[in-house]
Amino acid sequence: MDLLDTLTAKGLRGEVPTREEALAVLATTDDELLDVVAAAGRVRRRWFGRRVKLNYLVNLKSGLCPEDCSYCSQRLGSKAEILKYTWLKPDQAADAARAGVAGGAKRVCLVASGRGPTDRDIDRVTDTMAAIKEADPAVEICVCLGLLSDNQAERLKAAGADAYNHNLNTSEGTYGDITTTHTYADRVDTVRKAHGAGLSACSGLIAGMGESDEDLVDVVFALRELGSDSVPVNFLIPFEGTPLAKEWNLTPQRCLRILAMVRFVNPDTEVRIAGGREVHLRSMQPLGLHIANSIFLGDYLTSEGQAGQADLDMIKDAGFEVEGAGEATLPRHRADVAEAAEAAAAAGGCGTAASACGSGGGCGPCGGHSHAPAGQSSAEGATAEEGADGNDELRSDLVKVRRRGAGTELAPNA
Numbered sequence: 423m424d425l426l427d428t429l430t431a432k433g434l435r436g437e438v439p440t441r442e443e444a445l446a447v448l449a450t451t452d453d454e455l456l457d458v459v460a461a462a463g464r465v466r467r468r469w470f471g472r473r474v475k476l477n478y479l480v481n482l483k484s485g486l487c488p489e490d491c492s493y494c495s496q497r498l499g500s501k502a503e504i505l506k507y508t509w510l511k512p513d514q515a516a517d518a519a520r521a522g523v524a525g526g527a528k529r530v531c532l533v534a535s536g537r538g539p540t541d542r543d544i545d546r547v548t549d550t551m552a553a554i555k556e557a558d559p560a561v562e563i564c565v566c567l568g569l570l571s572d573n574q575a576e577r578l579k580a581a582g583a584d585a586y587n588h589n590l591n592t593s594e595g596t597y598g599d600i601t602t603t604h605t606y607a608d609r610v611d612t613v614r615k616a617h618g619a620g621l622s623a624c625s626g627l628i629a630g631m632g633e634s635d636e637d638l639v640d641v642v643f644a645l646r647e648l649g650s651d652s653v654p655v656n657f658l659i660p661f662e663g664t665p666l667a668k669e670w671n672l673t674p675q676r677c678l679r680i681l682a683m684v685r686f687v688n689p690d691t692e693v694r695i696a697g698g699r700e701v702h703l704r705s706m707q708p709l710g711l712h713i714a715n716s717i718f719l720g721d722y723l724t725s726e727g728q729a730g731q732a733d734l735d736m737i738k739d740a741g742f743e744v745e746g747a748g749e750a751t752l753p754r755h756r757a758d759v760a761e762a763a764e765a766a767a768a769a770g771g772c773g774t775a776a777s778a779c780g781s782g783g784g785c786g787p788c789g790g791h792s793h794a795p796a797g798q799s800s801a802e803g804a805t806a807e808e809g810a811d812g813n814d815e816l817r818s819d820l821v822k823v824r825r826r827g828a829g830t831e832l833a834p835n836a
C-alpha cells in the first residue's frame with residue numbers, strides 16, 4: 423500500500439507526514455488495519471525499541487472543579503458519583519506514588535482538579551514532590567494542576583518537577599464546544615509557560631467527543647508544532663452524570679487508527695495510551711502497544727483501570743518490556759533538544775527550542791470526561807448505540823468509578 427510505505431519511510435527518518443496522509447490513515451478500512459498497525463509498529467520500534475514506559479497517576483484533589491469541561495467527571499455540575507476529596511497530605515500522596523513505582527512505573531503524575539493552582543497549592547505540591555523524591559530520587563515527576571500563572575512553572579521546576587501536563591484535548595476550532603470557562607489559547611499558553619521554564623511538556627488529546635477526522639488531525643499537528651515530548655491519547659470514557667454520557671463513538675479499530683495517526687505525526691515522541699484504554703481498546707490493547715510506547719499503570723483519576731498485574735502481564739505476553747528507571751525515554755536527538763531548552767530556561771532565555779515550541783493541554787488523563795459534540799462529527803447520523811463506525815455499543819458496564827487508592831482507605835491498584 424503506497425500510503426503505508428510512504429508513512430513508514432517518513433517515520434523511520436523522523437519526518438512528519440502531510441495532513442492529507444494523516445487523514446488517510448483515519449480513513450483506512452478494517453481489512454487494512456493490521457497493515458496500518460505493522461507500519462506504525464516499525465516506526466515505534468525505530469525510535470523506542472520494544473520498551474513500554476509506565477506512568478502512575480496520583481489524584482491529589484478530586485472533583486469539585488469550577489470549570490465546565492464537558493468530558494470531565496470532575497466538572498462543575500457533574501453528577502458522576504466519583505470520589506471527591508481535597509488535597510492529599512504529602513505522605514499520603516507519597517504512599518500512593520510508592521505503590522506505582524513498586525509496580526514498575528518510572529514516572530508519577532501528580533494531578534489536581536481545578537482551574538489552576540494558587541501559590542499555596544504550589545507549596546503543597548512542592549512538599550509532596552519532596553516526600554516522593556526522598557523515597558526514590560530517580561522517579562520522574564509530572565505535575566498537572568491546570569492553567570499556570572506567571573512564575574508558577576519556574577517554581578515547580580525549581581522544586582524538582584520534571585514535566586508538566588496540560589492537554590489541548592481537541593482542535594482549536596471545536597474547543598469552545600467542549601469548554602466555555604477557558605479557551606484553547608489559555609491551554610496553549612500554559613504549555614508554553616511550562617516548556618519555557620524548562621519542564622518537559624506533556625500534552626495530548628481526547629478522542630471520541632464527536633469530533634471530526636479533521637479535528638483530530640488538527641490537534642495532533644498542533645501538539646507536534648508545540649513540541650510536546652509526550653502525547654497522551656485519551657479515549658473518552660462517557661461517565662454517567664456528564665454531558666457526554668451517551669457519546670459512545672469509538673471502536674477498538676477506530677482507536678488503533680487514531681493511535682497510528684498520532685504515531686506517524688509524532689514518530690519520535692512518546693505516545694501514551696491514556697484514559698479509556700480498557701474501555702475502548704478492550705481485547706485489542708496489545709495491538710496498541712505496537713504503536714504507543716507508554717501507558718498508565720493501574721487506575722486513572724476517577725475511574726478504575728485493569729489490575730496493575732494485568733498490565734504487566736499484557737506487556738510481557740505481547741513481547742515488550744517495561745522501560746527501566748535508567749533508560750532514556752526519548753531518542754537522543756529529542757533529549758538533546760529538551761536539554762538545550764532547559765539550559766536556555768535556566769539562563770533566563772526562552773526555553774522553547776526553535777523546532778519544538780511549547781504546547782498546551784488541560785487536566786490530564788481523567789479517564790472519563792465527555793462533552794457535547796461539535797456537530798460535524800464522523801459519528802453524525804449514527805445512533806449512540808451504533809457509534810462512529812456504526813458497530814460500537816453503549817458499554818457503560820465497562821466504566822467503573824475508582825473506589826480505591828488515593829483518597830480512600832484501600833490500597834492503590836498498581
Ligand code: SF4
Pocket residue numbers: 487488489490491494495496497498534535536537568784785786788
Ligand atoms: S478537565 Fe480539569 S479544569 Fe476541566 S473540569 Fe476537569 S478537573 Fe476541571
